[in-house]
Amino acid sequence: MQNLIKNGALLTDDAWVLIEDDSTNIAENTAAILPLPRYLALNEANNLPTRVGVWLNDEQMADDVADLLDKVELVALHFPKFADGRSFSKARLLRDRLGYQGEIRAIGDFLPDQVDYMARCGIDAFACRNEQEARTALSMLDTFSIHYQGDVSQSALFQQR
Amino acid sequence: MYVYDSFDQKVVDERVAQFREQTERYLDGQLADDEFLPLRLQNGLYIQRHAPMLRIAVPYGLLSSKQLRKLAELTETYDKGYGHFTTRQNVQFNWPALEDVPDILAGLADVQMHAIQTSGNCIRNTTTDQFAGVLRDEIADPRPWCELIRQWSTLHPEFAFLPRKFKIAVNGSTNSDRAAVRFHDIGLELVRNDAGELGFKVFVGGGLGRTPLVGQEVRDFLPGIHLLSYLEAILRVYNLLGRRDNKYKARIKILVKALGVEAFRDKVEAEWAHLKDGPATLTEAEIARVAEHFVDPAYENLADADAILAQQKADHPGFAQWLDRNVYLHKKPGYAAVTLSIKKLGYAPGDCTADQMRSVAHLADQFSFGELRVSHEQNLILADVRQDQLLELWEAAKLVGFATANIGTLTDVICCPGGDYCALANAKSIPIAESIQAQFDDLDYLYDLGDLDLNISGCMNACGHHHIGNIGILGVDKKGEEFYQVSLGGDSGQNARVGKILGPSFNAEDIPAVVDKVIQVYTENRQPEEAFVDTVERLGLDPFKERVYAKSH
C-alpha cells in the first residue's frame, strides 16, 4: 500500500496489497489483506496466501476475528468515513481485550488529524489518502504530550500525578 | 474551584497550537470544508447564519471573576462586546472571525479556560446544580466528580467520533434535581448505599430534541471509584452499536429504546466486567486531590441574620421580594446564595455585555469570594454571600440592573437564540419571550403565580428545553410561516416529565393571550399552595384546551 505510516515513519516499500472484494484476483506470493468472508472461505479451502491479513468493514466487530488473530499478521480497520468512530473502539478491543500483538492498520477515509487518537487506541499503521496527508499525519502523531486517560501504552494521568 | 496544575495547562496550550495549525491548513485550502468541520466543532466553532459562533466551556457552570473579566475583554477585542450564557451553563460568542479563533482560544487558555468538546459528536461539558456545594440537602458535592469526568472526557481518544453528541449531568441534592439528570445521555445521581458509601445511581438514555425521553435507571448503585470505568463501558457500547445511518436516530436514547433497557444494561455490564478494577479505576488519592479544590471558602462563623433581615425587609419592600425569589438557603449559617437576573426586556435571555460581565465580576469579588456560577436558566449566581451583606448587594445589583426579583417565575424565561441568530431555527424565539415578559410585567401577580418555568425553543433541537418547561413553546414552520406549538406539564426535576402538546399551533401575536388563558385556568382552579405544574397534572389538559381554543363570541 502507498502513503503508509508505520512505526512513526513514512514507508515507501510496503508489501501488503489490499484485496477489496471477493472477485479481486490474488497474484501468487502476494501479502494479501483479505476481506473477512474471503479469508474464511480461503481458510476453509486450505488455500490461504502465505502472508495474510484481514480487514474489517464498519459492521464487522473485533469479536468476529477473535479466533483467527493468531493466524494473521495484520488486521486492517476500514473507515467508511472519517466521522465513523467505531474503529477506535475496535482497536482497543483487539489490543486490550483480545491481546492482539500484530499490526493494526487504518484504511479508508480518515484524516491526518485523527492519527494521534488512533495510535492511542492501538492502531500502529496508517494508510493515508495521499502523500501530503501522510506527511501531515506524521507531524500530528504526538500532538499532545499529556493524556488524561489511560490508553494502550500508558496509564491514566492520575496514576502519575 | 479547580485550579490547573502544569499538566492541565499543557493540555489546553497544546490544544490551542493544534487548532492554530488546523485553521491555517483550512485557510490554505489543504482541508476541505467537511473535513475541517468536525475539527472545528470539537473546539466549539460553528458556522451560523451570520458568522461563526464560538462556544466556550464553563465547566459545570463555575467561573472566577478573573475568568469573567477575560471573557469581557475577549468579546470586546474579537466580537461585538457581548456574550451569551447558554442553557448548558456555557458561554457563546456570536460573531468572531474564523482567523481570530486561535487567538481567542489562546486568551482563554491564559485563564485556564477552553472550548474543547463544546460541540461535535463527542462528550460535552458536564453540567450540575448551580447551587452545588452550598446546598443543605446535599449528599455530597458533585463538582469534584464533574471535574473528574471533565478530565477523563477531555480529548478521550476512543470517544471523539461518536454517533452523536453526548451529555452527562450530575446531581447531588436529595430533594431537587436542578441538573435535570433524567434528561441527559447519562444522568448521575449521588447516593449512599446502606453501608454509607458514596456512589451513583445511573440513568441512561434521557434527552430532549425530536424524541424527548426520560432516562432509565441502569444501575442503582455504582461505587465512586468505578465511575470512569463504568462510563467507558456505556460509551463503548454506544460507540459500537449506536446508529450512524440517521442523525435523528443516533443519540443513545434511541439505542436504549431499541434494545430495551434490560438488554442495554446487560451489554454494559458485560463490557464493564472486563473494565472493572482495571486501569480506569479511580484511586482514593485522586478523588481526594480533586476534592481539595472544592473545599469550603474561608467562611466566617456567623449566625443566621434573621433579625437584621426582618428589619431590612420591613424597610425595603423591594428587598423583601428579592429575598423571596432570588435568594436561596445556604448550608452555612449566616450565608445565602443569590441569583442575579441578567435577563432584560428587549434582549435575548442569557445575553450579557462586557460591561455587565465586569459588573458581575466586581460583585463576585466584593460579596462572594471572587467566584460565580452560570445556571441553566441563564442567570448568574453568587453562591457565598453573607446574609448581613444582602441588602448592600441588592442595592449594588439594582444599580447595574441585575436585581429583577423574578427568579423561577413566569418571566424568568429560558429561551434559545432562535431565528434571530440560529441557522437551524424554524421560528424566532426571543421576540416571543419578550412579548410574554411584556404581558406579565406586574411583579405582584407573578409572585402570586409562584414557581413556573416557561421554556422556548426555535426548533425541534430543543436548545431552549421546551419539553421540560411547565409551559413549553416550540417554533414550527408551516409552509414557510412561523408558528408556535404550546405544551403544558413538563418537569425537569425529580418528577421528570415531558410536557403534553395542547393542540394546533398559534401565530406569534396570539402567544401572550394563550399563555394568559392558561394562567387563568390555573388561578381559577388551583388548590391552596398548589404549583402550576401540579394543577396541570391534577386537571389534565382538557380545561386548558377548552379555554384556549374556545370560539370567541
Ligand code: SF4
Ligand atoms: S432550538 Fe433550534 S433554533 Fe433554537 S438554538 Fe437550538 S437549533 Fe437553534
